[in-house]
Amino acid sequence: xxxxxxxxxxxxxxxxKGIRILAEVMSEIGExxxxxxxxxxSGMGHAIxxxxxxxxxxxxxxxxxxxxxxxxGTPADCVKxxxxxxxxxxxxxxxxxxxxxxxxxxxxxxxxGTMSAAIEAAIEGIPAIGFSLSDFSTDADFSHTKEYIKKxxxxxxxxxxxxxxxxxxxxxxxxxxxxxxxxxxxQTDAVFRESFEERKDPYGRPYYWMDGFxxxxxxxxxxxxDALKENYISIVPAKFDLTDYxxxxxxxxxxx
Numbered sequence: 001x002x003x004x005x006x007x008x009x010x011x012x013x014x015x016x017k018g019i020r021i022l023a024e025v026m027s028e029i030g031e032x033x034x035x036x037x038x039x040x041x042s043g044m045g046h047a048i049x050x051x052x053x054x055x056x057x058x059x060x061x062x063x064x065x066x067x068x069x070x071x072x073g074t075p076a077d078c079v080k081x082x083x084x085x086x087x088x089x090x091x092x093x094x095x096x097x098x099x100x101x102x103x104x105x106x107x108x109x110x111x112x113g114t115m116s117a118a119i120e121a122a123i124e125g126i127p128a129i130g131f132s133l134s135d136f137s138t139d140a141d142f143s144h145t146k147e148y149i150k151k152x153x154x155x156x157x158x159x160x161x162x163x164x165x166x167x168x169x170x171x172x173x174x175x176x177x178x179x180x181x182x183x184x185x186x187q188t189d190a191v192f193r194e195s196f197e198e199r200k201d202p203y204g205r206p207y208y209w210m211d212g213f214x215x216x217x218x219x220x221x222x223x224x225x226d227a228l229k230e231n232y233i234s235i236v237p238a239k240f241d242l243t244d245y246x247x248x249x250x251x252x253x254x255x256x
Contacts (some may be wrong), residue, residue, distance in 0.1 A: 004030035004093035004157055007121070009078045011041040011100065011113025014059060014070040018099035021142050022131060023066050025095060025149045029157070034059075034068040035086060036080045037113075042102070044118040048080070049073040056081060070234045075117035083124055094157060095121035098131035099142055099149070105170045106188035106214060107132070109238060118166040119240050127165040128154060132136040133230055135173040144174045148182065148233055161237075168236040183232045188223040190216035 006026045010019040014036040025030045033057070055072040058194050062068035069086065079095060097117040104112040114130045122130035131149060133142055150256055152169060161167065168187075172179065194212035216225055224234035 005100040007095045008029045008034040009097045009117040011075045032066045038070040041113045044113040045072045075113040076120040079120040095128040100132035103134035104132040106167040106190045127161040133171045141174045165172045170234045171234045185224040185234045188225040189218040
């Protein structure tokens with residue numbers, strides 16, 4: 001049988017540990033093409049490049065049997081370029097994004113470049129999965145993700161994904177306790193609460209550093225944050241259609 005064609009992207013850059021691990025696992029499954037930003041693009045959301053040229057260069061000796069490219073654009077740009085130029089005319093069987101260095105659970109999905117790459121693929125009608133690790137430390141250990149990445153990808157290729165859906169997969173941080181399994185979840189209803197610290201540069205000019213925390217008051221159960229806290233892998237099926245259909249009916253009753 002012909003191997004599936006798998007496009008790999010991320011937002012942490014072509015040099016990130018997570019994307020190399022993801023590409024290694026994908027090379028055990030199919031033909032792999034990697035296209036990733038040449039610099040860190042976390043928090044870019046679904047931004048695309050409109051006001052400057054895209055520069056794409058092949059990366060030599062990336063991994064055995066893996067074709068890799070670095071792109072000056074955003075994660076969404078990478079998927080667009082892969083679909084419409086690099087692999088034009090070929091059927092892409094799956095797009096995988098990550099493994100992100102840090103969680104993309106809850107509301108983070110809206111800010112995440114990792115998930116935007118996956119959602120861009122879903123917009124194009126390509127099955128897609130975004131993988132993230134809930135560990136922001138500089139020496140984060142991704143090793144426990146490999147077995148489950150392969151299991152999830154093989155199942156997605158076997159069963160297929162609903163049209164327009166991308167899977168948001170988050171792994172708990174590695175610990176002495178083994179992962180308990182996989183849970184299909186809903187997105188946690190939580191928000192970030194930001195704060196801004198004013199600082200001075202060496203010339204005495206002010207600049208501002210944003211910080212914040214996830215305010216989670218969702219007590220309904222069955223969320224991705226719940227699963228991660230219980231040492232499960234969370235999977236949330238995500239759609240790019242943001243329409244609130246219940247509100248459509250409510251708004252129809254308004255008099256304009």
